[in-house]
Amino acid sequence: MAITIEEALEFIYKNANPRSLKIVPLEEALGYVLAGDIAASHNLPPYDNSAMDGYAVKVEDALRDVKVEHTIFAGDDSKEELSGGFAIKIMTGAKIPHGCEAIVPIEDVTITNSGVKLPKDIKPSRHIRLCGEDIKCGTTILNRGERLHAHHITLLASQGISHVKVYKKPRVAIFASGNELKMHFESVEAHQLYNTNSPTFLARALELGCEVDFIGTACDSLEDIHEHIKSALESDLVITSGGVSVGDADFTKEAFGKFGYEIFFDKVEIKPGKPTTFGRIKDTLVLNLPGNPLAAALNFELFAQSIILALSGDAAKYIAPIETTAAAECIIRGGRRTLIPGYFDGAEFTPYDKFSPGMITPLSLSNAYIIADEKCEVIKKESRVKVISTRFSFNSKEQKSLSCS
Numbered sequence: 001m002a003i004t005i006e007e008a009l010e011f012i013y014k015n016a017n018p019r020s021l022k023i024v025p026l027e028e029a030l031g032y033v034l035a036g037d038i039a040a041s042h043n044l045p046p047y048d049n050s051a052m053d054g055y056a057v058k059v060e061d062a063l064r065d066v067k068v069e070h071t072i073f074a075g076d077d078s079k080e081e082l083s084g085g086f087a088i089k090i091m092t093g094a095k096i097p098h099g100c101e102a103i104v105p106i107e108d109v110t111i112t113n114s115g116v117k118l119p120k121d122i123k124p125s126r127h128i129r130l131c132g133e134d135i136k137c138g139t140t141i142l143n144r145g146e147r148l149h150a151h152h153i154t155l156l157a158s159q160g161i162s163h164v165k166v167y168k169k170p171r172v173a174i175f176a177s178g179n180e181l182k183m184h185f186e187s188v189e190a191h192q193l194y195n196t197n198s199p200t201f202l203a204r205a206l207e208l209g210c211e212v213d214f215i216g217t218a219c220d221s222l223e224d225i226h227e228h229i230k231s232a233l234e235s236d237l238v239i240t241s242g243g244v245s246v247g248d249a250d251f252t253k254e255a256f257g258k259f260g261y262e263i264f265f266d267k268v269e270i271k272p273g274k275p276t277t278f279g280r281i282k283d284t285l286v287l288n289l290p291g292n293p294l295a296a297a298l299n300f301e302l303f304a305q306s307i308i309l310a311l312s313g314d315a316a317k318y319i320a321p322i323e324t325t326a327a328a329e330c331i332i333r334g335g336r337r338t339l340i341p342g343y344f345d346g347a348e349f350t351p352y353d354k355f356s357p358g359m360i361t362p363l364s365l366s367n368a369y370i371i372a373d374e375k376c377e378v379i380k381k382e383s384r385v386k387v388i389s390t391r392f393s394f395n396s397k398e399q400k401s402l403s404c405s
Contacts, residue, residue: 145315
């Protein structure tokens with residue numbers, strides 16, 4: 001019996017968990033997911049410092065001519081103490097001297113024979129960056145489950161952190177099945193096709209931060225599929241395409257059955273992609289996708305991406321749609337949830353006007369898709385839709401409704 005998209009995703013979130021941990025140097029941490037909270041060990045800034053190139057002054061010396069006898073540069077361990085009637089020239093980032101009440105920018109003073117004349121309005125603490133105003137020692141700066149981006153590396157470097165504990169990247173094995181399929185580096189006969197699904201899955205799994213093993217293309221025989229399965233079972237996740245329907249040459253699920261395949265679901269109320277199958281062989285998860293390229297790719301975006309995000313330990317493992325409006329009308333045959341590719345330009349979504357499960361052109365021209373409700377027969381122009389991106393990452397720490405009505 002076919003299950004709903006929501007039920008399928010619940011099986012995925014229940015069974016896909018991060019596998020193991022490792023420690024990586026900061027220089028190699030980009031893209032990994034943190035396996036533990038990280039607290040600050042230093043204040044930032046570590047001391048009161050100047051936000052401007054200017055002069056350290058007393059507030060009471062406003063409008064006065066003051067003497068300048070010293071200059072403090074960033075990095076100086078100056079022991080100077082400021083007294084009334086004096087100013088100390090100071091550079092951006094330099095430690096504030098004792099007795100300083102404000103910084104006056106260079107452009108706001110007038111050079112005199114004895115030093116500088118200060119402006120009328122000097123406010124206490126002006127242009128002074130206070131110790132710990134950005135980060136206070138002991139506060140949590142990053143949480144377990146956060147995927148490390150470039151600006152997270154900034155935070156870690158500011159604390160002198162050289163290594164971090166992370167979840168290992170999911171290891172994914174990919175192969176397709178079909179006598180008609182040839183790889184892109186082989187010659188094809190008139191009755192054969194190039195295998196486009198496996199290179200697509202490989203590229204997307206890499207984009208999603210996985211380590212990927214490409215196992216190849218299996219013939220439509222139990223023996224050959226068995227060999228490919230044996231080569232894939234050391235992975236966290238095996239993704240296949242083809243051989244999951246009900247044709248005479250569809251052996252994939254039967255072949256996996258020899259290895260103790262525990263199937264969680266094998267039909268989803270969705271089009272294209274109803275025969276999508278998900279299960280487990282011991283500790284290895286298995287996702288069998290249909291062979292038609294558009295069906296395979298769209299179901300990869302919905303189901304494989306959810307598995308990969310969960311395996312990676314990412315707290316934002318739920319796909320999050322963006323609400324927008326439809327730029328054009330789209331007629332749908334109801335009965336099942338329908339995945340509709342199209343283009344989101346940041347303001348509205350344009351459904352692709354011609355697509356079928358076996359096409360590949362809609363994939364290259366689209367950057368998103370929507371899921372139409374099973375009762376929906378037309379997406380009207382300017383109606384509200386929920387866009388799911390295939391090019392950008394819009395994920396959430398909370399599960400959200402993906403369909404539009």
